[in-house]
Amino acid sequence: MSVTGKIKRQTAVEIRNRKGSDPLVCLTAYTTPVARLTDAHCDVLLVGDSLGMVVYGFDSTLPVTLDMMIRHGQAVMRGSQQALVVVDLPFGSYEAGPQAAFDAAAQVMSETGAGAVKLEGGVAMARTIEFLTARGIPVMAHVGLTPQAVNAFGGYSVQGRGAAAQKVMDDAVATARAGAFAVVLEKIPAVLADRITEEINVPTIGIGASAGCDGQILVVDDMLGLFTDFRPKFVQRYGELGEAADKAIADYAADVRARRFPGPEHVFGDEAPKPKG
Ligand SMILES: Nc1nc(=O)c2c([nH]1)NC[C@@H]1CN(c3ccc(C(=O)N[C@@H](CCC(=O)O)C(=O)O)cc3)CN21
Numbered sequence: 001m002s003v004t005g006k007i008k009r010q011t012a013v014e015i016r017n018r019k020g021s022d023p024l025v026c027l028t029a030y031t032t033p034v035a036r037l038t039d040a041h042c043d044v045l046l047v048g049d050s051l052g053m054v055v056y057g058f059d060s061t062l063p064v065t066l067d068m069m070i071r072h073g074q075a076v077m078r079g080s081q082q083a084l085v086v087v088d089l090p091f092g093s094y095e096a097g098p099q100a101a102f103d104a105a106a107q108v109m110s111e112t113g114a115g116a117v118k119l120e121g122g123v124a125m126a127r128t129i130e131f132l133t134a135r136g137i138p139v140m141a142h143v144g145l146t147p148q149a150v151n152a153f154g155g156y157s158v159q160g161r162g163a164a165a166q167k168v169m170d171d172a173v174a175t176a177r178a179g180a181f182a183v184v185l186e187k188i189p190a191v192l193a194d195r196i197t198e199e200i201n202v203p204t205i206g207i208g209a210s211a212g213c214d215g216q217i218l219v220v221d222d223m224l225g226l227f228t229d230f231r232p233k234f235v236q237r238y239g240e241l242g243e244a245a246d247k248a249i250a251d252y253a254a255d256v257r258a259r260r261f262p263g264p265e266h267v268f269g270d271e272a273p274k275p276k277g
């Protein structure tokens with residue numbers, strides 16, 4: 001707590017300086033209530049473009065717009081106090097070049113108050129990462145399986161196996177050298193994730209990567225068992241909230257049909273309440 005009594009939010013610089021120390025705890029959050037639940041436990045809350053699949057029911061992240069990311073970024077900022085909030089730049093908003101990326105990122109930073117943006121890509125995005133960081137925008141990079149490239153990859157398969165390992169290594173090194181304060185490694189072999197973690201001087205954050213990464217991230221709905229049709233190998237379920245919700249909703253439906261709900265305690269009399277005292 002500072003002298004004003006306000007809790008200080010973690011900064012991208014502080015996250016970068018955690019390289020090689022205790023693991024960084026990261027989760028996605030898309031809404032105010034989920035930000036409230038996760039904030040105290042996490043170093044980083046990512047407003048991921050995975051919200052397109054989880055919240056909006058798209059079958060990829062490609063239809064997600066900058067406006068959606070800004071709305072959800074604002075919601076997460078309202079529900080959090082201490083975690084660094086990072087907002088994904090959506091497909092189409094930054095790839096054209098450094099200037100396009102700056103315009104999108106500046107709009108995210110100014111309209112949400114988030115502390116950083118994330119973008120997908122390695123060597124090809126290094127110049128853009130340099131451009132943004134030189135202009136005051138902390139950038140988290142994301143290499144390996146980059147879901148916005150699903151059409152180029154032909155699916156969501158493991159990246160960086162065999163001879164392809166060098167490409168992922170080059171991507172990670174290029175983003176770190178360009179000034180990224182952390183690098184997400186998604187769905188790559190664990191030995192490669194460990195080599196990258198040793199090689200670069202900023203924290204690696206794994207998802208389907210390795211316990212040796214400097215931090216871990218999962219989509220919160222996946223680990224809570226709320227996004228029920230999706231069970232990739234890298235997700236551990238820490239709850240079965242989808243099942244719990246199904247049971248609660250079935251109970252409500254049965255009570256309404258049997259006129260057990262509402263009960264006497266949920267309804268109002270027709271007399272004004274007596275004044276107290
Ligand atoms: N809910 C959710 N969790 C994620 O981890 C996530 C998203 N959405 N959306 C954006 C990307 C896409 N990601 C993906 C997508 C698919 C697989 C995958 O392993 N797919 C398996 C099928 C798994 C299943 O449906 O149970 C495959 O064989 O393609 C992995 C990561 C990771 N990201």
Ligand SMILES: CC(C)C(=O)C(=O)O
Pocket residue numbers: 028046047048049050051088142184186207217218219
């Ligand atoms: C899975 C994480 C890294 C992400 O990019 C997202 O949630 O969109």
Ligand SMILES: [Mg+2]
Pocket residue numbers: 048049050088
């Ligand atoms: Mg994403």
